[in-house]
Structure formats: structure tokens, C-alpha cells
Amino acid sequence: MGSSQSPEVRRRDLLGLSAAAMAGGLPLAACGGSVSPVEAGASPSASGSAAQEQEAPVTPPEDLMREHGVLKRVLLIYREGIRRIEGGEPVPAQPLNAGARIIRDFIQDYHEHLEEQYVFPRLREAGKLTDTVSVLLLQHQRGRVLTDRILRATGASATPRTGDRRELVAAMAAFIRMYEPHEAREDTVVFPVFRDVVPAKEFLRLGETFEDEEHRRFGQSGFTGVVGQVADIEKALGIYDLARFTPRV
Structure with missing residues (x-):
């Protein structure tokens, strides 16, 4: 199934992206692994007395939807990879491989596993x-096939031949095309109906189950740590700055 590497090991691997960033003209500091508490989902006042207050429980749909935010950010990473390859630039293999590993480990082996074990059966x-x-289940399967192709095409032993570049672009484009409507349908239709069919007490228990599984798989940092990994990749590619996406009108 997914990679056996821990999030901490994968995060150390991403430090190697700094070399790629420097080759692309980015400052080394742009590859720092830090992510602000606000961007990672924490409140700016989450220190001092506020940190001592009991946190509001995260409901299952909220948990799943914020994980969709990780997916969306990796789709942006794939888009940047496509832009560079189609523009004749070198394949940014290491950042794309790191993004695909997050898809495999966090989205497919964890997030989609929760959907398949707890959400879809209750709806049926x-x-x-x-x-x-x-x-949705079929798309989960097809997504794994596409992720396998992306990982193979960007692995350390991959060679940047023309045919391989075309296959990589096709796999990333197909993944984006499928998962944009996939996650949108889940957020706007599937999760609201799921909330309607699950009793309130069980709904709260599921929230605890989701959180426990998150920390079991990804350590104490959990979701926040994964967001930090995504930010590292974005910085290496020069797409971390949110202002870059603001159009001139």
C-alpha cells in the first residue's frame, strides 16, 4: 500500500528540495520547513490562557474537508509541474514526487480509507x-493508478525522456480533472448527507476516532505537520506566496 516512511523522515527528505530551489533562482530561506500557526489551522491567540481553554471538537466533515485543502494544494503543485514541463523547462521531479507521496500516504491511505470505512457504508x-x-469508490481506485504513474515517472531512477514527460503530464492532468469534481461533490453533497444519517452521539465519537487515527499515523503534529510538508514543496517551486495568484484587473 503506502510508503513506510514516517512524516518526520519525509519532512527531512524535503530539505533536499532547497538545492532545486536554488537552481531555480529561489533564495535558500524560501525552502524553510516552517509554517505559521494561522496557515496550519491554529488561532493566533492559541498561546497563554487561550491555549488552556478546552478546544471545540472537530466534526468528521470538518476534518475531511480540511484534508481536502491539502489535496487542493497538491493539485496546484501538479499544475505548476505541468506548466514547467509544457514550457520546455526541466521536470521538477523531486517536488512532484514529494507531492505524490503526500497524496499516497495522507490522502489515499488515510483520508480515503476513512471515507471507505466510515462514510460510504453509512450512506449505503x-x-x-x-x-x-x-x-467515488471507482475514482479512488483510478486515483491510485495515476499516483503510481506519477511516482514512477518522478522517482530517483526515472529518466526524463520525451515519452515519460508526456506520460507524467497526462497522469497529473487526469488526476486534477478527476479530483476537482470529486472533492467538490463530497464537500457539498456527500458530507452533508452523511451528517444527516448519523446520530449526534455517534457523530461526536467518530470525530474522536478520526483524530486518534490521524495521530496514530502521522504523529503528534498530525494534520499540521502534513501542511508543513506541503508548504515546503510550494516554497521549493516558488508558488508558496499567496499573492502570486492575485490577478491584475
């Missing part, structure tokens, strides 16, 4: 969205 039991669930 309730007779809700059964056709949609079947399509």
Missing part, C-alpha cells in the same frame, strides 16, 4: 447517494 445502509458512492 441508509440508501442515500448509492450511485454517487459507487463512482
